[in-house]
Amino acid sequence: MAANRAVPLQLGCHKQRWIYSCSKQLLDRVIYAYGAKQGLTFTLFRPFNWIGPKLDNILEPKEGSSRVLTQFIGNILRGKDIQLVDGGEQRRSFTYIDDGVDALLRIIENRDGCADGRIFNLGNPANDMSIRELAETLIALIKTYAKYAPLAQNVKIVTVKSDDYYGKGYQDILTRVPSIKNAERYLGWTPTTDLKTALRKTLDYHLGRPSQELA
DSSP states (O other), rough: OOOOOOOOOOOOOOOOGGHHHHHHHHHHHHHHHHHHHHOOOOEEEEEEEEEESSSSSSTSSSSSSHHHHHHHHHHHHHTTTEEEEEOOOOEEEEEHHHHHHHHHHHHHOOGGTTTTEEEEEEEEEEEEEHHHHHHHHHHHHTSTTTTTTHHHHHHEEEEEOOOHOOTTTTOOOSSOOOOOHHHIIOOOOOOOOOOHHHHHHHHHHSOTTSSSOOO
């Protein structure tokens, strides 16, 4: 019986979307080269979809100006439909900010040089969820806040084509799940906040503050 194999996404240099990831990879290689050739002491870390309170502005109406979580929360609060690019089948691993900061503090402490010359993926593989699932989960959670439940009740999820939403030259990775073996081995770090808890804490911050009228 043949083993299942993932089909790699063919990335083309003609897609402007990849300037972002390519520039990060270039800097990774430059810093690593300085370390190998000139003895630069360095640590590289890659945050994977960190979420939590104070992430962007949930009231910013401009599409694409916020990261996905705050964009969706803002859509619901404005009574605007949530648009899922190409159906929202893309999957991401969301990491709660407290877990991410814990990892950064361990890197800064650098006990016995454990972080020197190493690259760490700082993410939560257990919090893997599709963008569609994220939208559905947010709507369900916001319905539990009495003041905002009517807004969540009326929001619809609609599909848009990536070319219409972002314009030509866009391409996406369907699955992004980090390996955190280096962080576990050298930093003794493992994320502990599950996704439902992370979302609830984020919503409690934005929706549970009586000093700020959102709707």
